[in-house]
Amino acid sequence: MGMEGIGARVARKEDKRFLTGKGRYTDDMVVPGMKFAAFVRSPHAHAKINGIDIEAARAMPGVIDVLEGRQLQADGIGNLICGWMIHSKDGTPMKMGAWRPLAIDIVRYVGDAVAIVVADSAGEARDAAEAVVVDYEELPAVTSAVAALQPGAPQIHPEAPGNLIFDWQIGDPAATDAAIAQAAHVTEIEILNNRLSPNPMEPRATLGIYDAAEDHFTCYTTSQNPHVARLVMSAFYNVAPENKLRVIAPDVGGGFGSKIYIYPEEIVCLWASKKTGVPVKWTSDRTEAFLTDAHGRDHVSKVKMAFDKDHRIIGLKVDTIANLGAYMSLFSSAVPTYLYATLLSGQYDIPAIHANVRTVYTTTVPVDAYRGAGRPEATYLLERTMEVAARELGLSPAELRRKNFIRSFPHQTPVIMNYDAGDYDASLNAALAAADWDGFAARRAEAESRGMKRGIGMSCYIEACGIAPSQAVGSLGAGVGLWESAEVRVNAVGTIEVLTGSHSHGQGHETTFAQLIADRLGVPIASVNIVHGDTDKVQMGMGTYGSRSGAVGMSAIVKALDKVEMKAKKIAAHLMEADESDIVIENGDVKVAGTDKSLPWFQVALAAYTAHNLPSGMEPGLKETAFYDPSNFTFPAGCYIAEVEIDPETGKTEIVQFVAADDFGNIINPLIVEGQVHGGLAQGIGQALLEEVRYDEQNGQLLTASYMDYAMPRADDLPSFTLSHQNTPCPGNPLGIKGCGEAGAIGSPPALINAITDAIGINHLHMPATPLKVWSALQDGQMRQAAE
Amino acid sequence: MYATSYHRASSVDEAVNLRSSHDEGRYLSGGMTLIATMKQRLAAPSDLIDLRHIAALKGITVDGHTVRIGGATPHADVASSAAVRAVCPAICELAAMIGDPHVRHMGTIGGSIANNDPAADYPAAMLALAATIITDRREIPAEEFFTGLFETALEEGELVTAVSFEAPEKAGYAKFRNPASRYAITGVFVAKAAGGVRVAVTGAGSNGVFRAETIEAALAADWSPESPKAASIDPADLMSDMHASAEYRANLVRVMAKRAVIAAG
Numbered sequence A: 001m002g003m004e005g006i007g008a009r010v011a012r013k014e015d016k017r018f019l020t021g022k023g024r025y026t027d028d029m030v031v032p033g034m035k036f037a038a039f040v041r042s043p044h045a046h047a048k049i050n051g052i053d054i055e056a057a058r059a060m061p062g063v064i065d066v067l068e069g070r071q072l073q074a075d076g077i078g079n080l081i082c083g084w085m086i087h088s089k090d091g092t093p094m095k096m097g098a099w100r101p102l103a104i105d106i107v108r109y110v111g112d113a114v115a116i117v118v119a120d121s122a123g124e125a126r127d128a129a130e131a132v133v134v135d136y137e138e139l140p141a142v143t144s145a146v147a148a149l150q151p152g153a154p155q156i157h158p159e160a161p162g163n164l165i166f167d168w169q170i171g172d173p174a175a176t177d178a179a180i181a182q183a184a185h186v187t188e189i190e191i192l193n194n195r196l197s198p199n200p201m202e203p204r205a206t207l208g209i210y211d212a213a214e215d216h217f218t219c220y221t222t223s224q225n226p227h228v229a230r231l232v233m234s235a236f237y238n239v240a241p242e243n244k245l246r247v248i249a250p251d252v253g254g255g256f257g258s259k260i261y262i263y264p265e266e267i268v269c270l271w272a273s274k275k276t277g278v279p280v281k282w283t284s285d286r287t288e289a290f291l292t293d294a295h296g297r298d299h300v301s302k303v304k305m306a307f308d309k310d311h312r313i314i315g316l317k318v319d320t321i322a323n324l325g326a327y328m329s330l331f332s333s334a335v336p337t338y339l340y341a342t343l344l345s346g347q348y349d350i351p352a353i354h355a356n357v358r359t360v361y362t363t364t365v366p367v368d369a370y371r372g373a374g375r376p377e378a379t380y381l382l383e384r385t386m387e388v389a390a391r392e393l394g395l396s397p398a399e400l401r402r403k404n405f406i407r408s409f410p411h412q413t414p415v416i417m418n419y420d421a422g423d424y425d426a427s428l429n430a431a432l433a434a435a436d437w438d439g440f441a442a443r444r445a446e447a448e449s450r451g452m453k454r455g456i457g458m459s460c461y462i463e464a465c466g467i468a469p470s471q472a473v474g475s476l477g478a479g480v481g482l483w484e485s486a487e488v489r490v491n492a493v494g495t496i497e498v499l500t501g502s503h504s505h506g507q508g509h510e511t512t513f514a515q516l517i518a519d520r521l522g523v524p525i526a527s528v529n530i531v532h533g534d535t536d537k538v539q540m541g542m543g544t545y546g547s548r549s550g551a552v553g554m555s556a557i558v559k560a561l562d563k564v565e566m567k568a569k570k571i572a573a574h575l576m577e578a579d580e581s582d583i584v585i586e587n588g589d590v591k592v593a594g595t596d597k598s599l600p601w602f603q604v605a606l607a608a609y610t611a612h613n614l615p616s617g618m619e620p621g622l623k624e625t626a627f628y629d630p631s632n633f634t635f636p637a638g639c640y641i642a643e644v645e646i647d648p649e650t651g652k653t654e655i656v657q658f659v660a661a662d663d664f665g666n667i668i669n670p671l672i673v674e675g676q677v678h679g680g681l682a683q684g685i686g687q688a689l690l691e692e693v694r695y696d697e698q699n700g701q702l703l704t705a706s707y708m709d710y711a712m713p714r715a716d717d718l719p720s721f722t723l724s725h726q727n728t729p730c731p732g733n734p735l736g737i738k739g740c741g742e743a744g745a746i747g748s749p750p751a752l753i754n755a756i757t758d759a760i761g762i763n764h765l766h767m768p769a770t771p772l773k774v775w776s777a778l779q780d781g782q783m784r785q786a787a788e
Numbered sequence B: 001m002y003a004t005s006y007h008r009a010s011s012v013d014e015a016v017n018l019r020s021s022h023d024e025g026r027y028l029s030g031g032m033t034l035i036a037t038m039k040q041r042l043a044a045p046s047d048l049i050d051l052r053h054i055a056a057l058k059g060i061t062v063d064g065h066t067v068r069i070g071g072a073t074p075h076a077d078v079a080s081s082a083a084v085r086a087v088c089p090a091i092c093e094l095a096a097m098i099g100d101p102h103v104r105h106m107g108t109i110g111g112s113i114a115n116n117d118p119a120a121d122y123p124a125a126m127l128a129l130a131a132t133i134i135t136d137r138r139e140i141p142a143e144e145f146f147t148g149l150f151e152t153a154l155e156e157g158e159l160v161t162a163v164s165f166e167a168p169e170k171a172g173y174a175k176f177r178n179p180a181s182r183y184a185i186t187g188v189f190v191a192k193a194a195g196g197v198r199v200a201v202t203g204a205g206s207n208g209v210f211r212a213e214t215i216e217a218a219l220a221a222d223w224s225p226e227s228p229k230a231a232s233i234d235p236a237d238l239m240s241d242m243h244a245s246a247e248y249r250a251n252l253v254r255v256m257a258k259r260a261v262i263a264a265g
């Protein structure tokens, strides 16, 4: 592998910049004449706008202009859209209500934008925003998806009667019902997947710059996929044609999905820049982030899992209601459908599956993909059900899982996915050994002697990364293809720029992508620069989410590298008068195999650019582009084990150990992979123990709008993690890699809840398992015991 | 934040005068509550009168068993005071449990008790230690000082200059943290002194910090960690919110009292 090649634990190149405060984020961008925006936002969850009076605000000090939705509409700026078409099982298309960048007649969640103020300073813009008088007529709110489906619930969009967006299904209902009818045992459970707020460290920000001389727009924004932002803003929102719109996503401080989508603020700031003639910057504060960043999860599901007499799963039936909030965000429809229900087979050979999913409007902020996006919901549902089933059947959790593991590949599930490779026993065994599962009984007894309740739980997750084969997702309703592009530019002195359509916002691409080049060409990673995040530099790309940058983004780089290598070899063969097929590239030298003939890499590069002596007919230069479209998803899988101790007096859970055994295929940089797993586990543990977005059910106010009430995991909430890696290389891509960005968040919640319910001896407990909930469950248990 | 004028006072008199000449002014101590509230535009004082540069408001003196802590003394100084630790370690432990290191180095005892957040830690100590709150104009027994949620006996413009108390024979504090804010969902301070046992509870009472007389009686009869267990605490007097129901808080009052007694030794 070399010191810096594939598999090396190289410290991140980008960390110097980040750790010394030298990162350049959107809010750091300063351009001449720049002014500041504040948004007037709805204080109500649902209200009719009878009028907007901007006169007082306009007269405030420093105010340049106050603009509202009607003007935006008159200028032809379009509504926000959801880019993945889902059809209901009756064949009708999903019922998308209008999401105006600035609301005109109705507001539908607390935080819905109504007007923009542009002023000399951010403070003056805020002062003036408070002076905008909006005449609201309050309408009833509804915050839970189940309540929104009830007859008589407040109607949120005229386009979606009864607030139902679509009623979709996957799998075989008849075969599944038949399996349940003939089952020896059926486990039934209700699963809630709590609603989460993404909380990236950097809040969203945007800077819109209109250049009247060129009739050209530049948008700096906190985006995970600047090219998609440009495409959507150009094709659907009519901001400007693509050649007149440059989108730059500089350093971005975390996204977790929430920065995939185009939000109203980008569009409105670009438009406002043209209207006012000044560059317009907006930076979200933390309260705005809680109110307006797309949330994640929020599912309610009913599950039936059928077993035969040998404890083999013969059918799985799932009925899910998913809350999509007030408007359909960019990928919101795909998350509870193709990113969720297609993973319901888990690691198990299940002959019949049927899932029905209803998505629902509520008067809450839109819900879209958040780290894991659908797969955490599927994994939580399945692994909680498996645990309860094992308890009901009197089997150990490992035994029940082993009885049902898929062991031959490729494996076609009944829900679209075709698993290409995996070894689920390997991860399970590694985790059991690392956790000393067999020694648990003694540890529990010791804990009991101290008055503590100890429990252990596991989760065997599978997920799908490397999204995705374009043709396949197109046939399922995606509005875009999900390939990736790369350009490898060798400079005349042999240093290299890699232009990629992937976008790094914490993933470490500047290091891992350079390691790939180092591995192939033997050049130091210091001589490789990764260029991303600017639509003027990188021709096209689909961005970073769904753990796709390795499996898809790096595969595109491999393809471009293949072409660069081929050309370099031709040049070297010509210069050294050897046969092209004898040329090898090793440790930064281009050699004729089996001889002492050799040229340093830079000389080959130089020869390509001097073009004094190239093979006849060859174009000068050394630069190649490639697009890579994956042939399948990749399927990372693994086994997580959590061991907890609960203080019965307070209900507080302490995680005494957490073991993660993951199969990510080949690994480029173990240090970065471990970091990704640690971060994912922190988020999964946050979901399981701490985090929950709560709205007031009566008036739709967000109750958890700050860190005073929204509990983020802190270092002392987390144990020291025990990690290991198993490896079945992915057969579908050239590097054999699967993706590691989301596994931690996907696999950990059920392991924890299984451990906690084991400790307190009950089957049902909903996330987050706060001290209050666990203590209350213990009291209920005691009362039940006393009654019996 | 709305525009405001900043004044740096160098004496108590100057601060009080500045404050009395600005109706909409506020004292600024550590700013850990006030600045955050201003940034959220929930408070809009016309003038801020900074107390942190007044030497007379800072510092700790321990004279025999009498402890005096200046109003503008940050929590970190209390937490690390060897002199206080020698006579009343419980209050050092309490100060060390407030917020995070940033908060402990900025936030002050005067600001904390003047603010009287129902989930703040110091009010429990003040009440259980029968402390005296010393202001620019009078001395107020803790018993009379904390009057409700975010409410105190302080008059308009009255400035907390110090607190003082007699170190008890034994004292202990136990706090159950709110998972999000890490303020007290319930914090119990127990003190055993010549005058008897005093137990004060923060974070739980629907009217702010209060004395738990049932636990006091139980501990007076038998100073043992098991004594609070049977004490009755009426959930009707306690707060209920998304983090903790009143019943849960009632349980926590007993459990934290037990742990405070263990901590007191």
Ligand SMILES: Cc1cc2nc3c(=O)[nH]c(=O)nc-3n(C[C@H](O)[C@H](O)[C@H](O)COP(=O)(O)OP(=O)(O)OC[C@H]3O[C@@H](n4cnc5c(N)ncnc54)[C@H](O)[C@@H]3O)c2cc1C
Pocket: B026, B027, B028, B029, B030, B031, B032, B033, B034, B035, B036, B051, B071, B072, B075, B097, B098, B099, B100, B103, B106, B107, B108, B109, B110, B111, B112, B114, B115, B119, B120, B121, B122, B158, B159, B160, B161, B181, B182, B183, B184
């Ligand atoms: C992240 C965070 C976590 C925290 N966690 C905890 C915790 O766990 N437990 C806890 O108890 N507290 C906690 N706090 C509160 C903190 O410890 C401070 O005690 C509190 O903010 C008030 O003290 P201050 O000195 O910052 O006062 P300021 O914010 O400056 O002032 C608060 C109020 O008191 C008034 N005031 C200030 N000084 C005086 C005075 N001498 N006389 C009269 N009036 C005065 C001010 O005018 C203002 O109205 C936390 C704060 C933060 C930001």
